[in-house]
Structure formats: structure tokens, C-alpha cells
Amino acid sequence: MFFVLCLSFAIALxxxxxxxxxxxGHAGRYGYAKPQRFHVGDVPRLGGVAIASGMVAxxxxxxxxHHFGGNAGNLYINGGLALSWFLVLxxxxxxxVIEDFTQRLHLLFxxxxxxxxxxxxxxxxxxxxPRLGVEWVDALLATSPWLGMAVAFIAITGLPHAFNIIDGxxxxxxMVALIVSLALIYVALQVGDRQLxxxxxxxxxxxxxxxVWNYPRGMVFAGDCGAYVWGITIALGSLVLVQRHAxxxxxxxxxxxxxxxxxxxxxxxxxxxRGVSPGVADALHFHQLVYRRIVHGVxxxxxxxxxxxxxxxxxxxxxxxxxxxxxxxxxFWRNTPVLMAFCALxxxxxxxxxLMIIRFKVPRWLRK
Numbered sequence: 191m192f193f194v195l196c197l198s199f200a201i202a203l204x205x206x207x208x209x210x211x212x213x214x215g216h217a218g219r220y221g222y223a224k225p226q227r228f229h230v231g232d233v234p235r236l237g238g239v240a241i242a243s244g245m246v247a248x249x250x251x252x253x254x255x256h257h258f259g260g261n262a263g264n265l266y267i268n269g270g271l272a273l274s275w276f277l278v279l280x281x282x283x284x285x286x287v288i289e290d291f292t293q294r295l296h297l298l299f300x301x302x303x304x305x306x307x308x309x310x311x312x313x314x315x316x317x318x319x320p321r322l323g324v325e326w327v328d329a330l331l332a333t334s335p336w337l338g339m340a341v342a343f344i345a346i347t348g349l350p351h352a353f354n355i356i357d358g359x360x361x362x363x364x365m366v367a368l369i370v371s372l373a374l375i376y377v378a379l380q381v382g383d384r385q386l387x388x389x390x391x392x393x394x395x396x397x398x399x400x401x402v403w404n405y406p407r408g409m410v411f412a413g414d415c416g417a418y419v420w421g422i423t424i425a426l427g428s429l430v431l432v433q434r435h436a437x438x439x440x441x442x443x444x445x446x447x448x449x450x451x452x453x454x455x456x457x458x459x460x461x462x463x464r465g466v467s468p469g470v471a472d473a474l475h476f477h478q479l480v481y482r483r484i485v486h487g488v489x490x491x492x493x494x495x496x497x498x499x500x501x502x503x504x505x506x507x508x509x510x511x512x513x514x515x516x517x518x519x520x521x522f523w524r525n526t527p528v529l530m531a532f533c534a535l536x537x538x539x540x541x542x543x544x545l546m547i548i549r550f551k552v553p554r555w556l557r558k
Contacts, residue, residue, distance in 0.1 A: 191388060193255075194248040195395040202244030202399030209236045210409050233408060235290045237400050238416025242283055244396030245419070246276060252388060267388050274314050275389060279422050281306040282350055286415030297469045300414065301351065307422055308346035317342045317429050322440050323526035342429050350421025352450035355457060357417050358477050361405030362505040363450075364412060366512050367420040368397045370446050373516050374427050377442065377523050381435040386427060393423050406502040441529035445519040448536050449512050456540070476540070479547045480507050514539075 252267040285303035289295040311317045318338035321328045331338045357363035371394045378387040397420070403410045412420075428443030444451075453476060458468040466472075481504040515536055522528040546552060 191384075191391050194252050194388060195391050197251055198244040198248035198392045198395030199399040200244075201247045202240045202396035203402055204399075205240035205243040206237055206400050206403040206410050209234050209240055210403055233411055235411045235413030236287070236415065237404060237410040237412040238283070238286055238290070238414070238419050240403075240410070241393070241396045241400050241412065241416050242279070242419050244399055245392045245423070248392035248395065249276070249389065252392070266385055268385065271385065272389070275423070275426060277314065278307050278311045278346075278426060279419065281310070282418040282422050283415055286350075286413065286418040290413035290415055301347065304350045304418065304422070305343070305347045307350075308343045311346050311426055311429075312339050312343050315426075315430070317346070317426065318433065319345075319429065319440060320433055321436075323530070345429065346422060346425045348454065349425040349447065349450070350418040352447075352454040353421040353424075354414055354417035355454055355475060356450050356477060356508070357412055358475065359481065359501050359504045359508075360408040361401060361502075362477060362508055363417060363420065364397055364401045364404055365505065365509050366450065367424065368394060368401070369509070369512055369516055370424055371397070371427075373446055373520050374424070374431060374443070376520060377438060378427075378431055380523075381431075381438060383431065383434060386430055386434070390423070390427050393419070405505070408501060437524055439524055439526040439529055441526050441533065442519055442523040445515050445529050445533050445536075448515050448533050449508075449540075452537055452540055456544070476544055476547075477504060477508050479544070480504055483547050483550065484552055 249267060249272040253269040253272050256266055257269070282304040285295060285300045289300060318335060319331065319341040320338055321331060353363050353367065356366065371390050375387045375390050375394065378384075378390065400410070400412065400416070404412070424447070428447070432438050432440050432443065457475060460474070461468045461470065461472070481501070484507065485503045515532065518532045519529065522532075
């Protein structure tokens with residue numbers, strides 16, 4: 191696996207460098223008036239192209255190595271499976287690239303394209319949620335398999351947009367995707383699924399190559415296409431892992447991804463409660479409040495440097511927040527009741543922390 195990890199990392203690293211050098215012209219189209227903008231200057235938003243390039247190239251290299259009798263580092267990736275994953279990824283990725291280039295692709299069109307990716311996954315790979323660890327729900331899923339397919343469709347459609355919501359600061363969404371992918375790889379290896387682990391290792395390496403340019407200086411952003419690559423690949427990997435291996439609790443990936451998922455659901459609720467469309471961007475997401483009300487103490491005459499340093503100091507708070515869910519998920523990946531309890535604990539903790547920040551009641555030791 192080390193071979194494809196290094197290959198995906200190197201290709202993404204080089205591709206991101208090309209984006210940094212050649213794609214600055216399109217970056218000026220990203221308006222300064224956007225409420226989710228927390229950087230100064232024109233930064234290319236095509237980092238997702240570098241991530242996809244590294245990941246897909248590594249998939250291809252592993253398939254070719256196996257075809258000619260090699261093992262690509264004790265790794266076997268079926269050519270048909272890699273092609274199927276690529277076809278699933280393509281519609282969502284195309285929509286993300288168009289949005290990053292033009293800034294004019296409406297949310298409903300992008301949601302529709304991720305829905306097309308989800309439909310391909312369900313029809314081509316027979317992806318479904320087979321169980322949820324609740325007796326009567328599992329019985330219903332067993333008698334009505336289409337319900338499991340519908341849940342899988344919603345998960346694959348929605349997770350790319352959840353990653354897009356938390357993609358607000360240098361290294362935030364990329365590191366969350368990296369941490370979650372490593373957790374999925376660990377459990378996949380525990381159950382002996384080296385092929386699934388290999389597919390995710392390629393994305394992990396590509397994400398690492400991108401992060402070299404993204405954190406801490408923010409020379410390139412993942413953009414919509416990057417968020418969609420992470421969301422589609424992680425959603426697909428999570429569903430396949432649970433579907434293939436009965437010992438893996440369906441709540442394992444749920445706890446892994448509870449931060450972006452709950453951030454999305456909570457954002458939809460608070461916007462609806464205020465009479466605003468859930469699709470309207472604002473600056474009241476959890477990571478944005480951390481940036482404005484917790485990260486302090488950066489004083490420089492140069493505005494761009496001040497914004498950059500506050501940007502950099504924001505992401506580690508959210509990385510730590512993510513680890514609070516990833517650690518118990520990895521420890522208890524078979525234990526459904528424990529995983530469900532940690533999911534509930536996260537929801538309560540998130541709401542309490544959000545209200546605390548909104549009301550300016552952040553403990554002094556957190557304000558740096």
C-alpha cells in the first residue's frame with residue numbers, strides 16, 4: 191500500500207503546484223462579498239482537481255500492476271471496481287469543477303449531480319444500508335430492501351455538501367477527510383478488506399499532497415470539486431464497508447462523520463427557523479464562530495497576514511473536535527449501543543458549545 195500512497199501523494203502534490211501557478215486567473219471571480227470568505231487575495235479553488243488526479247492515477251497504477259502480475263505493495267484493486275467508483279465520482283466532480291470555474295452553478299443543479307452519482311452507486315454497485323442495529327428497523331430493512339437503498343442514496347447525495355459546508359479554513363475539511371479515511375482504512379484492514387482499504391489509501395495520499403499547499407498558507411483551496419471528491423469517496427467507502435462486513439456497526443461511519451453531518455442538519459434547522467432558505471450561505475457555521483470569537487491575539491499591520499494567521503489557528507480547534515468522535519469510533523467500531531451513545535453525546539455537546547459561543551460565554555482558557 192505504501193506504493194500507491196506515495197504515488198497518489200506525489201501526483202496530487204505536483205498537480206496542486208500546477209494549479210497554484212496556472213489557475214490564479216480564475217480565482218478573481220470569487221467575490222469578496224461572499225459571507226463565507228475568510229481570506230485575502232485571489233486563491234485558486236481547484237485543489238479538488240489535484241486530489242482527484244492523484245487518487246484516480248493511483249487506482250489505475252494498482253490495477254495495471256495487478257494485471258501484469260505485480261501487487262502494488264500487497265494490494266489488489268479490481269479494475270472493474272475502480273472503474274465503477276470512477277463513474278460514481280464523475281457527475282459530482284464535474285459539477286464541482288464547473289462551480290469552481292464559474293461560481294454560477296445553482297445549488298439545486300449541484301445537488302442533482304451528486305444525486306446522479308448516488309444513483310449510479312446504488313444501481314451499479316448495489317450499495318444499500320443493510321442494518322442500523324435497531325431490531326425493528328433491521329426487520330423493516332430486511333423486508334423492504336429499497337429502504338436501505340434510499341438511505342444509501344441520501345447519504346451519498348448529502349455527504350459531499352456536508353464536506354463543502356465545513357470547508358471554510360485552511361486545512362479544516364482536508365484534515366477531517368484525512369482522519370476519517372485513516373479510520374476507515376484501519377477498520378477495513380481489521381476485517382481483511384484490503385481492496386477497499388487500497389481504494390481509500392489512494393484518496394488519503396492525494397489529500398496529503400493537497401494539504402502541503404493548503405495548510406498553513408492556503409495557496410490553493412479544495413473548492414466544491416474537492417469537497418465532492420471527499421464526500422462521494424468517503425460515503426461510498428463507509429457504505430461498502432458496512433454492507434460487506436456484518437461485524438462492522440452501521441453507527442461506526444455515522445460517528446466518524448457526525449461532525450460534518452450534524453453541522454449540515456443544524457445549519458438547515460437554524461436557517462429554516464429564521465425563515466431563510468437552507469441553501470443561502472451565511473457566516474454562522476460553528477467553524478466561523480470559532481474563528482471570530484475564540485481565535486484572538488493575532489495583531490499585525492499587514493491585514494493579509496493577520497487573516498492568514500487567524501485562519502491557520504482556527505482549524506486545530508476543529509481537528510480536536512473531530513478526534514473526540516473518531517477516537518471512540520475506532521475503539522468501539524463493533525459496539526452499536528456505545529457508538530449510538532457517543533453520537534448523542536456529540537449532538538448535545540455541539541449544541542451546548544454553539545450556544546456558549548453565541549452568548550459570549552467561552553472559557554478564558556479556550557480564547558487564545
